[in-house]
Amino acid sequence: MTINRESIKAKLFGESVIRGMTRLCREYDGVNLSQGFPDFPAPGLIKESACKAVMADVNQYAITWGSASLRTAIVAKMRSFYDMEIDSETEITVTCGATEAMISALLAVVNPGDEVIIFAPFYENYGPDAIICDAVPRYVQLRAPDWNFDRAELEAAFTEKTRAIIVNTPHNPTGKVFSQAELEIISELCCRHDVLAITDEIYEHILYDEVRHLPLATLPGMAERTITINGISKTYSVTGWRIGYCLAAPEITSGIRKIHDFLTVGAPAPLQEAAAQMMACGNDYYLDLAKFYRVKRDFLLKILTDVGFRCHVPQGAYYIMADFQALSDLGDLEFAHYLVKEKGVASVPGSSFLPPGEPESGQVRFCFCKTDETLQAAAQRLQAL
Ligand SMILES: Cc1ncc(COP(=O)(O)O)c(C=O)c1O
Incomplete structure (x- = not known):
């Protein structure tokens, strides 16, 4: 039996x-x-930096929300690419991959029964993530072949129960990159309904045909209501290293940091040092x-x-x-x-x-x-x- x-x-x-x-x-x-x-x-620089960090005995827990060097590197990168000003002391949480960033973010802001809007098709993890935090997923279709969404369908998905919307751009599995016009529709609805946006931007640098990536947090009214998730897995070809991060306003970050602390304590310390070195590479x-x-x-x-x-x-x-x-x-x-x-x-x-x-x-x-x-x-x- x-x-x-x-x-x-x-x-x-x-x-x-x-x-x-x-x-x-x-x-x-x-x-x-x-x-x-x-x-x-993976690139030589990130591997050599990891070896150096291990040999320098960076072996113990890093600060729960991320080593100072990595948070400083993230601030510099966000400023240089998107003109975003992030406070390294209060607005960053380094996590064990974007995967942990997403579940920590959801657990930090969603109450049981809250609705979370998810564009479908969607990266497989978001379904179980919603279940784990007792959220009710509301799906909005991305329609083949262009994977566009219908504005009216999205509008109808926002109800008084909506707590957050997940936006993954560039998008897995379709390769869609949300346009500025689409992001403006989303941001307008988030502001109107006082809804948080949780973005997964892990493919931010893998773009083709002159298409640009625009972080939702840079749109008017969105900085204070967006949790920007990212990580080093895809950009530096190190999916096994498990380093990601969440950027959000201090009042959101404080909740994320608590959840993250009790879930994992912290991301691998020597690999955070290597990620910090790598982020200083040129354009x-x-x-x-x-x-x-x-x-x-x-x-x-x-x-x-x-x-x-x-x-x-x-x-x-x-x-x-x-x-x-x-x-x-x-x-x-x-x-x-x-x-x-x-x-x-x-x-x-x-x-x-x-x-x-x-x-x-x-x-x-x-x-x-x-x-x-x-x-x-x-x-x-x-x-x-
Ligand atoms: C959209 C998306 N988010 C997150 C991840 C996982 O990221 P990480 O390795 O940082 O946990 C993947 C991996 O395939 C992905 O496609």
Whole structure:
């Protein structure tokens, strides 16, 4: 007899489909285009800085809300890129990845029964995050192929119960970058309804085709009501290091810091020092990163399109949502399983980015943050479709 020891809350969500696809990929010796982690080395500067910090015995707990050096580096970076003035003493919390930043932020500001607006499709974690903090998710659709939202639908989602809206731009899984006009609609609604915005800007530097990233917090009236979440995982190709951060007004930050302290105490101390060093790199690093991914995006787009997928060209991040309905009648989960088991390429079924109970998406997500060799191996296997 199996004893069920899971809490009611834990029963409300399953394991991550994305991380599950990585495990399946290993089992079938596939090429992993499912989980968004680079399979190439991180920049030398960040690795050397981490080694130096370890050798200098930066081994003990950092200050709970982040080492002074990293907070100072974040302030300088936000000023240089967005002209934002952040107070390092009262407005920053360094966390264990953007993942912990998001759950700490939600736990700090949301009461049970509050509604949180989430654009769908959405990064898988937001669903369980809402459940963990007893929030009620209100989904607003981003519509393929352009992934635009309907203004009236968004307006209708704001009710007297709305506490916060999550805005992820550049967006996983669609590659959408919210335009200034769209962000203005969101900010106008937040101000009108006294709603907080929690932004996930982890792909801020991975942008294509002259598209610009605009932090929602820079719009009029938004600085005091926005929690800006970011991290080093994607920008510096170190997803395993687990360093992220939240920027918010002092009265919001004080709550986030308490939750963060009792959840994790703090993020890895020597890696915070390395992140601080890396953030001082020049603008060329970020321009090169975007160029580097643009070539990979175009390569994978061509392969997928030639094989028969229909793809929307991503403006940012490192994913392609690909419609496979011209290739197969299978559901998206079955298609993703078929692709990894029979063809040896791992993707993520589109429905894992949709609210529970949504109809089949007819799409799978591929990521292209991989070496040219990996992408070429995937291309060879996909050509056999
Ligand atoms: C939109 C988004 N936010 C957050 C994360 C995770 O960030 P971190 O590694 O900093 O926890 C991911 C990872 O794929 C992501 O796509």
